[in-house]
Amino acid sequence: MLDVIRSLVVSNTTKIVMLSLDGLGGLPRPDTGRSELETARLPNLEALASEAACGLLRHVGPGITPGSGPGHLGLFGYEPLAYQVGRGVLEALGIEFDLRPGDVAARGNFCTVDADGRITDRRAGRIATEVCVRLTERLRTIRLPGVELFVEPVKEHRFVLVLRGAGLSGRLSETDPQVVGAPPLPVRALEPAAEPTAVLANAFVDEARRRLADAAPANMVLLRGFDELPALPRFPEVYGLRAAAIAAYPMYRGLARLVGMDVLKTGGSFADEVTTLREQWEAYDFFFVHYKDTDKAGEDGDFDGKVAALERFDGHVPDVRALGPDVLVVSGDHASPSVLAGHGWQPVPVLVWSRYCGADPVTRFTERACAAGTLGIMPAHHLMPIVMANALRLAKFGA
Amino acid sequence: MLDVIRSLVVSNTTKIVMLSLDGLGGLPRPDTGRSELETARLPNLEALASEAACGLLRHVGPGITPGSGPGHLGLFGYEPLAYQVGRGVLEALGIEFDLRPGDVAARGNFCTVDADGRITDRRAGRIATEVCVRLTERLRTIRLPGVELFVEPVKEHRFVLVLRGAGLSGRLSETDPQVVGAPPLPVRALEPAAEPTAVLANAFVDEARRRLADAAPANMVLLRGFDELPALPRFPEVYGLRAAAIAAYPMYRGLARLVGMDVLKTGGSFADEVTTLREQWEAYDFFFVHYKDTDKAGEDGDFDGKVAALERFDGHVPDVRALGPDVLVVSGDHASPSVLAGHGWQPVPVLVWSRYCGADPVTRFTERACAAGTLGIMPAHHLMPIVMANALRLAKFGA
Numbered sequence: 169m170l171d172v173i174r175s176l177v178v179s180n181t182t183k184i185v186m187l188s189l190d191g192l193g194g195l196p197r198p199d200t201g202r203s204e205l206e207t208a209r210l211p212n213l214e215a216l217a218s219e220a221a222c223g224l225l226r227h228v229g230p231g232i233t234p235g236s237g238p239g240h241l242g243l244f245g246y247e248p249l250a251y252q253v254g255r256g257v258l259e260a261l262g263i264e265f266d267l268r269p270g271d272v273a274a275r276g277n278f279c280t281v282d283a284d285g286r287i288t289d290r291r292a293g294r295i296a297t298e299v300c301v302r303l304t305e306r307l308r309t310i311r312l313p314g315v316e317l318f319v320e321p322v323k324e325h326r327f328v329l330v331l332r333g334a335g336l337s338g339r340l341s342e343t344d345p346q347v348v349g350a351p352p353l354p355v356r357a358l359e360p361a362a363e364p365t366a367v368l369a370n371a372f373v374d375e376a377r378r379r380l381a382d383a384a385p386a387n388m389v390l391l392r393g394f395d396e397l398p399a400l401p402r403f404p405e406v407y408g409l410r411a412a413a414i415a416a417y418p419m420y421r422g423l424a425r426l427v428g429m430d431v432l433k434t435g436g437s438f439a440d441e442v443t444t445l446r447e448q449w450e451a452y453d454f455f456f457v458h459y460k461d462t463d464k465a466g467e468d469g470d471f472d473g474k475v476a477a478l479e480r481f482d483g484h485v486p487d488v489r490a491l492g493p494d495v496l497v498v499s500g501d502h503a504s505p506s507v508l509a510g511h512g513w514q515p516v517p518v519l520v521w522s523r524y525c526g527a528d529p530v531t532r533f534t535e536r537a538c539a540a541g542t543l544g545i546m547p548a549h550h551l552m553p554i555v556m557a558n559a560l561r562l563a564k565f566g567a
Numbered sequence: 568m569l570d571v572i573r574s575l576v577v578s579n580t581t582k583i584v585m586l587s588l589d590g591l592g593g594l595p596r597p598d599t600g601r602s603e604l605e606t607a608r609l610p611n612l613e614a615l616a617s618e619a620a621c622g623l624l625r626h627v628g629p630g631i632t633p634g635s636g637p638g639h640l641g642l643f644g645y646e647p648l649a650y651q652v653g654r655g656v657l658e659a660l661g662i663e664f665d666l667r668p669g670d671v672a673a674r675g676n677f678c679t680v681d682a683d684g685r686i687t688d689r690r691a692g693r694i695a696t697e698v699c700v701r702l703t704e705r706l707r708t709i710r711l712p713g714v715e716l717f718v719e720p721v722k723e724h725r726f727v728l729v730l731r732g733a734g735l736s737g738r739l740s741e742t743d744p745q746v747v748g749a750p751p752l753p754v755r756a757l758e759p760a761a762e763p764t765a766v767l768a769n770a771f772v773d774e775a776r777r778r779l780a781d782a783a784p785a786n787m788v789l790l791r792g793f794d795e796l797p798a799l800p801r802f803p804e805v806y807g808l809r810a811a812a813i814a815a816y817p818m819y820r821g822l823a824r825l826v827g828m829d830v831l832k833t834g835g836s837f838a839d840e841v842t843t844l845r846e847q848w849e850a851y852d853f854f855f856v857h858y859k860d861t862d863k864a865g866e867d868g869d870f871d872g873k874v875a876a877l878e879r880f881d882g883h884v885p886d887v888r889a890l891g892p893d894v895l896v897v898s899g900d901h902a903s904p905s906v907l908a909g910h911g912w913q914p915v916p917v918l919v920w921s922r923y924c925g926a927d928p929v930t931r932f933t934e935r936a937c938a939a940g941t942l943g944i945m946p947a948h949h950l951m952p953i954v955m956a957n958a959l960r961l962a963k964f965g966a
Contacts, residue, residue, distance in 0.1 A: 169628060172648065176631065524906070526913050527595045527602050527935040542914070542934065544944035546629065553630030557912040564910055565627050566634030566647065567657040567674075567792075 191463030191504025223543025239501030242548030254395020261422025342392035402428035466504025590862030590903025622942025638900030641947030653794020660821025741791035801827035865903025
C-alpha cells in the first residue's frame with residue numbers, strides 16, 4: 169500500500185498538522201456513564217469536530233492493545249503488524265539512544281537469583297532508578313572482543329544493552345524464562361548468521377553475573393527483545409513531505425526519527441511545542457506534534473487528571489488553527505482509559521479537518537460520537553493516505 | 568475472494584439492476600454546508616433509501632481517488648489493486664476500440680520538439696481534436712513488418728496506438744520523459760520477451776517523427792501506458808449471471824465488455840437507457856446501467872448542474888422500480904465533488920434494496936446519512952457478493 173501511495177504523490181504547498189494526544193481514548197466512569205472526553209469541556213475540539221470528518225482508529229488489530237511504538241507507526245502510515253520493531257530497539261529509542269544501522273539492542277532487567285543461580289525475582293523488587301544507574305556502571309566496564317558495548321539505565325530495574333560492531337544479528341532468543349525458580353536461559357541464535365552474536369551476548373551475561381555477584385538484591389540480568397533498527401521506508405520519501413516531529417518526550421522523538429522525520433528542539437511543555445510549531449512553520453510541510461499529559465493521567469488511573477489534561481489541550485487548539493494549516497488531524501496512538509490505569513485496546517477518536525474533508529454528522533470529539541463519523545472505524549495506517557488526499561497531494565489512480 | 572464467490576453461486580431467476588451514477592459523491596458547498604445530494608430534491612431515492620440497506624463505498628483504498636477504470640472494476644467485484652489495467656488499454660476502451668487478446672495498446676500524445684529533438688510542449692498546446700484527427704491520418708500510413716497497426720484519434724492531443732500480431736508484449740517503458748527540454752526516451756523492453764515489440768514501437772516512433780516533421784505545432788509523439796488486455800475473470804462466469812451493460816458513453820461500454828458483459832445498443836439519453844432496460848428485461852439476470860450527467864457537472868465544477876442531474880436521475884427511479892427487480896443497487900464509480908471540479912477520494916453512497924436487505928436507520932441518500940448505514944464503509948468489491956446474496960444466488964459456506 170505504501171508503494172501505491174508513493175507512486176501517486178504529487179507536490180503541493182499545503183501544510184499538514186497531526187496532533188497526537190497520547191492515550192487519548194477512554195472509557196466511561198461507572199458512576200456517571202461518561203468517558204473522560206465526554207466529561208471534559210472541550211469547546212474548541214467540538215467546533216473542530218463539527219467541521220471535520222470523524223471516526224475511530226484501530227492501530228494494530230481488533231482487541232489488540234498497542235504499545236507506543238506500534239501506535240505511532242500506525243499514525244505515520246505503517247501497518248504495525250508488517251513493520252515490527254523489537255522491544256530492545258523501542259527501549260533504546262525511548263531514551264533517545266543514538267541507535268545505528270547494524271547495532272543490536274536488547275531490553276535488560278536486573279533480577280535476583282539464588283545461590284544455585286535460579287531466579288527468585290525477575291525484577292529484583294523493582295529497584296530504584298538510582299540503584300539501576302549504579303549497577304549499569306559496573307556493567308559498562310565489561311569488554312568483549314570486536315564489539316563496542318553500551319549499557320544504558322532506563323527506569324527502575326530496566327536497562328538497554330547495545331552491541332555495535334560488524335556482522336552482528338539481532339535474531340537471538342531471550343534469556344528470561346518468564347518463571348521464577350528456573351535459571352536464566354542461554355541466548356540462542358535464531359539463524360546461523362547470528363551465532364557469533366549469540367556467543368557475544370552469552371559472554372556479556374557471564375561477565376554480568378560475575379560483576380553483580382556481590383550486589384543485592386539485583387545480582388543478575390535478563391535480556392530480551394534483541395533486535396536491530398528496522399529498515400522502514402522513510403516517511404519524507406514515501407509521502408514527499410518535509411516532515412518534522414515536535415515532542416517533549418524522548419520515546420516519541422525516537423519513533424519520529426526512526427521513520428526519518430526531522431526532530432525539532434523544543435521545550436518541556438505543550439505550550440513550548442506550539443511555539444516551536446509556529447517558529448518552524450515555513451520550513452516544513454508536515455508536523456507531528458505530541459501531547460503526553462493525557463496518557464500520564466490515564467496510566468495513573470486519574471480520571472479527573474485526564475479530564476483536566478484534555479481541557480488544557482483544548483485551550484491550545486485555537487493557536488494551532490491560527491497558523492492556517494490546510495489539513496489538521498487530531499487523534500492519538502492508543503487509548504489509556506483511566507478505569508484501566510493502562511493502555512487499552514479500544515479504538516481511538518480521530519478527526520480530519522480540511523476544506524475537502526466532507527460532510528459528517530459528528531459534532532463532539534468523543535468515542536461515542538466519532539463512531540458515527542464518515543471516516544468509520546478504520547486501521548490507523550489508513551489515516552495518512554486520507555490526510556494526503558485532503559492536502560491535495562495524491563494523483564488519481566487509473567485513468 | 569472471487570473464487571470463493573464463484574464456488575458458492577447457485578442458479579435462480581432473480582433479477583438485479585445496478586444503477587451507477589458516475590461521480591455520484593460530492594462535498595458540501597461552503598456557503599450552505601450541504602453537498603449536491605443534500606441540496607437536491609430526491610423523493611424517489613429517499614423512499615428507496617428508507618427501504619434499503621445503505622453505506623459508503625471505497626473503490627481503491629483510503630484517500631485514493633479512483634479513475635473510471637478502477638472505479639467500475641470495484642463495482643463489478645474486482646479488487647482494483649489486484650486487477651490493474653494499463654492506461655493504453657483504458658484509452659482504447661474509452662473510444663470503444665475492438666481491442667483483442669494479444670494486442671498491445673499505448674496512450675499517445677502529440678507533442679512539440681525543437682530542431683534538436685528536445686520537447687518544448689508535451690501536449691503540443693492541446694491541439695484541437697480536428698487537428699489530431701488529421702495528424703493520425705498521417706501516422707496510419709506507417710507500415711511495420713509482421714504487425715497490423717491502428718492509430719485512433721481521441722480528444723485534443725491524445726491518440727491510441729494499437730499493435731496487433733503474434734508474440735507481442737505490453738511490458739514496455741514509456742517514451743515521455745515527463746519534462747520539457749529533454750528528448751523523448753526510447754521504448755525499452757521491461758522483460759526479455761518484449762524485445763521484439765520494443766523494436767517495433769521504436770520503429771513506429773522514428774517513422775512518426777519523419778511524417779510529422781513539417782507539421783506544427785505537433786511535430787512528434789509521446790507514448791505511454793503500454794499494456795495488453797488483462798485476463799480478468801469473466802463476470803458472467805464468476806457470478807453465473809446473464810449480464811448486460813447499458814451505457815451511452817463508450818468508456819463504460821468498454822469497461823463492461825472487458826469483464827465479459829453483453830453491451831446493449833441504446834440511445835444517447837438516460838431515458839433511452841431505461842427504455843433499453845425495459846425492452847431487454849427478460850433476456851438478462853443482471854443489468855449495469857450507467858448515468859453520466861452527475862460526473863460531467865461535477866468535473867465542470869457546476870454544483871447546481873450536478874444537483875439538477877441528480878434530480879433528473881431521481882425522476883427515472885420509479886420507471887426502474889416498476890420493472891420489479893429483485894435487487895436494486897444505486898451507487899457510483901467515484902466521487903466528483905463540484906468544489907474539486909474533478910474526481911475525489913471520498914467514499915461514495917450506496918444503497919442495496921431487496922426483500923432481504925435488512926433493517927437500516929438511513930432515510931436519505933446522502934454522504935452523511937449513508938455513513939450511518941448497515942453496509943458500513945466498505946471496499947467497493949465487497950458490493951457484488953452482497954448483491955448476489957440479496958438475489959438468493961449464493962449458497963451457504965461450510966456445512
